[in-house]
Amino acid sequence: MSDVLLSVEGLSLRFAGVRALTDVSFDVRHGQLFSVIGPNGAGKSSLFNCISGVYRPTSGSIRFDGTELVGRAPHRIAKLGIARTFQNVEVFPTMTVLENLLLARHHHMRGGVPAGVLWFGRARREEVAARRAVDRTIDFLGLGDLRHRRVGSLPHGLQKRVELGRTLAMEPKLLLLDEPVAGMNHxxxxxxxxxxxxARQELGVAVVLVEHDMGVVMEISQEICVLDFGERIALGAPADVARDEAVLTAYLGGAL
Ligand SMILES: Nc1ncnc2c1ncn2[C@@H]1O[C@H](COP(=O)(O)OP(=O)(O)OP(=O)(O)O)[C@@H](O)[C@H]1O
Ligand SMILES: [Mg+2]
Incomplete structure (x- = not known):
């Protein structure tokens, strides 16, 4: 099926004694907003770490746009068009908003640096493209007035938005967001x-969202995968997942 962007199949991840993920499978379509939920320790961040190449799964396959990701280094996976945010804010607090986004973009282009030094023309073109992408992202996120502010001086919510900006500046096809509204006020x-x-509607980016805020998940997701103790216990539309027996049991006393 050509409308599938990310295909996770039979994914398992074990640490000594801990089954973080067991035989997890799901597909994410181009431009889809797909959420992964589950109680603490269910394996959500581990799943992101497998997709982005930080962890190597014990078994299973992760195909992105037709390419197998398992066994690839994180920077190669980023280059294919997958960007992520982390559960904790990952920004450079002493740098400005603009610098944070430029750095993210540069990281993305690295690998071609020696070549860039030798072939000045190409390096310059990349630099111009980077500035354009970063300026577009800053405008897109309404951060224009803050571009020269040090990120560490901004409130938490804006720091998280800068972090989102760092991922969007890479112009990804797929965005992995790990608890993007954690610790935020209304x-x-x-x-x-x-x-x-x-980002999904206007830039066409597919999003995999990990989030504990059920209000947000139910409001914006098109499809939801529920993990519990590393296993997929439900997969489907928000309305179906919300009344699924296994999900209700897993969340008993929780947010649903
Ligand atoms: N590097 C690691 N070494 C050993 N065990 C790990 C490692 N990373 C994760 N785990 C274990 O794998 C399981 C899943 O953890 P994970 O962080 O993926 O859960 P999560 O769903 O993201 O939880 P939370 O909602 O609290 O963020 C947990 O039992 C955790 O202790
Ligand atoms: Mg987590």
């Missing part, structure tokens, strides 16, 4: 949700 959450939805 207004910050609404702003972030709007930015994520617009």
């Amino acid at each position: 207004d910050e959450t609404q702003e972030m949700v709007r930015a994520i939805v617009r």
